Amino acid sequence: MVLRDGLVPNEITYGTLIDGLVKLGRAEDAHRVFDLMRERGVRANEFVYSALITGLFRSNDPEEALKLWEEMISDGVKPNAILYTALVDGLCRHSMMAAAEDVIPKMIADGCTPNVRTYSALMWGHFRAGNGQRALATWMEMLHSGCEGNAVSYSILIHGLCQQGRVREGMMVWKNMISRGYIPDVVGYTAMIRGLCVAGRVDGGMRLFYDMLACGDAEPDAVTYNSLFDGLIKGGELVRAVELLGYMLERGCEPDEVTCNIFLKGLEWDEVQGRELMEGMVVRMLQRGKTKGAAEIVLVMCKKFIVPRYAIWERIVCGVCKTRKVKVEMEKFWKEMLE
Numbered sequence: 001m002v003l004r005d006g007l008v009p010n011e012i013t014y015g016t017l018i019d020g021l022v023k024l025g026r027a028e029d030a031h032r033v034f035d036l037m038r039e040r041g042v043r044a045n046e047f048v049y050s051a052l053i054t055g056l057f058r059s060n061d062p063e064e065a066l067k068l069w070e071e072m073i074s075d076g077v078k079p080n081a082i083l084y085t086a087l088v089d090g091l092c093r094h095s096m097m098a099a100a101e102d103v104i105p106k107m108i109a110d111g112c113t114p115n116v117r118t119y120s121a122l123m124w125g126h127f128r129a130g131n132g133q134r135a136l137a138t139w140m141e142m143l144h145s146g147c148e149g150n151a152v153s154y155s156i157l158i159h160g161l162c163q164q165g166r167v168r169e170g171m172m173v174w175k176n177m178i179s180r181g182y183i184p185d186v187v188g189y190t191a192m193i194r195g196l197c198v199a200g201r202v203d204g205g206m207r208l209f210y211d212m213l214a215c216g217d218a219e220p221d222a223v224t225y226n227s228l229f230d231g232l233i234k235g236g237e238l239v240r241a242v243e244l245l246g247y248m249l250e251r252g253c254e255p256d257e258v259t260c261n262i263f264l265k266g267l268e269w270d271e272v273q274g275r276e277l278m279e280g281m282v283v284r285m286l287q288r289g290k291t292k293g294a295a296e297i298v299l300v301m302c303k304k305f306i307v308p309r310y311a312i313w314e315r316i317v318c319g320v321c322k323t324r325k326v327k328v329e330m331e332k333f334w335k336e337m338l339e
Contacts, residue, residue: 011037015048022055030055031064049077050086057090065090079110085118092125097134100125116142120153127160135160151177155188162195170195186218193224197231205231220248222256229259233266241266242277249284254293260300275306282308286315 014037021030034052037044049072056065069087072079079087084107091100100122104114119142126135139157142149149157154177161170174192177184184192189212196205205228212218225248232241241263248255260278267274278301285294295316298308 009037009040009042011042011045011048014042015045015051018048018055019051022051022058025059027052027055027059027061044072044075044077046077046080046083050083053083053090054086057086057093060094062090062094062096079107079112081107081112081115081118084110084112085115085121088118089121092121092128095125095129097125097129097131114142114145114147116147116150116153119147120150120156123153123160124156127156127163132160132164132166149177149182151182151185151188154182155185155191158188158195159191162191162198165199167195167199167201183215183217184212186221186224189218190221190224190227194227197227200231200235202228202231202235202237220251220253222253222259225253226256226258226262229262233262238266245277245281249281249288252288254285254290255281255297257296257300260297264300264304264306271306275301275308278306279308279312282312283315291316 014033018030018033018037021027021033030052034044034048037048049068053065053068053072056062056068072083084103088100088103091097091103104118104122107114107118119138122138123135126132126138135157139149139153142153154173158170158173158177161167161173170192174184174188177188189208193205193208193212196202196208209220209224209228212220212224225244228244229241232238232244245255245259245263260281263277264274267277278297282294282297285291285297298312298316301308
């Protein structure tokens with residue numbers, strides 16, 4: 001429409017389109033727009049390259065991302081801190097940690113100071129690669145450089161420590177984060193809650209969960225609840241786990257396959273009770289119009305050879321048929337029949 005109306009897109013127009021396509025997970029389409037942009041003689045800027053390099057890394061095409069980086073340098077575009085951080089983040093996502101580390105001195109030599117996002121990407125990559133010591137060293141390097149941590153970097157550190165079973169250290173970092181006035185996000189809360197539950201300190205995990213609700217800064221997701229369910233059931237507190245499940249459903253948070261498996265494993269000695277619990281979850285989700293989620297629970301039941309009663313199947317089918325898309329198709333089909 002822009003071309004048809006005689007308007008010529010500039011680098012901002014193309015950049016916005018490329019960024020939007022990348023965020024939708026359509027890196028190939030974004031690359032086509034980028035090629036079209038260059039064919040039309042529009043020079044790509046740092047924003048365009050950053051968006052496209054990020055998209056290529058996240059679409060599991062690191063070779064193409066690195067190739068584009070070299071093309072960018074050849075085109076005379078000087079990388080800024082955002083571009084360098086996108087490169088570090090992408091390399092870390094593909095466990096190319098040595099290459100990611102090599103970027104930092106080049107970045108500094110180019111007059112770009114690594115920021116908290118750069119260091120956070122490196123920390124996450126090292127923890128993910130199982131190198132907790134290097135992740136902690138990166139944290140210390142960040143602080144010594146005068147770069148202050150933020151809620152995201154603290155959450156990465158807490159998650160990494162708890163994953164390694166270093167819950168006490170994770171709690172110390174947590175308290176330090178709170179004392180500095182940083183508000184934890186759902187990742188930070190969940191990491192700390194999971195760490196406490198895995199360490200057998202489920203009551204501590206529950207207290208932190210209630211703190212999370214009281215503060216209202218982050219909403220628990222399925223991963224948060226699953227950490228608590230797992231801890232409670234392993235601790236022999238099935239009743240509390242079921243009560244928490246009811247609360248989860250009341251707040252509109254949908255159980256996932258992991259939720260179902262945790263409860264089914266906890267009830268493997270009593271198939272009847274397991275079926276009743278799963279069917280109860282299905283019914284409550286259908287009552288809230290969550291047909292897709294209810295159907296996913298039924299699928300998990302079938303995988304475990306627990307066949308739902310006929311009434312459950314009937315409600316699922318009725319729920320699906322009431323969705324707008326199905327209703328439109330049914331009305332279209334009925335109209336064609338009458339004609």
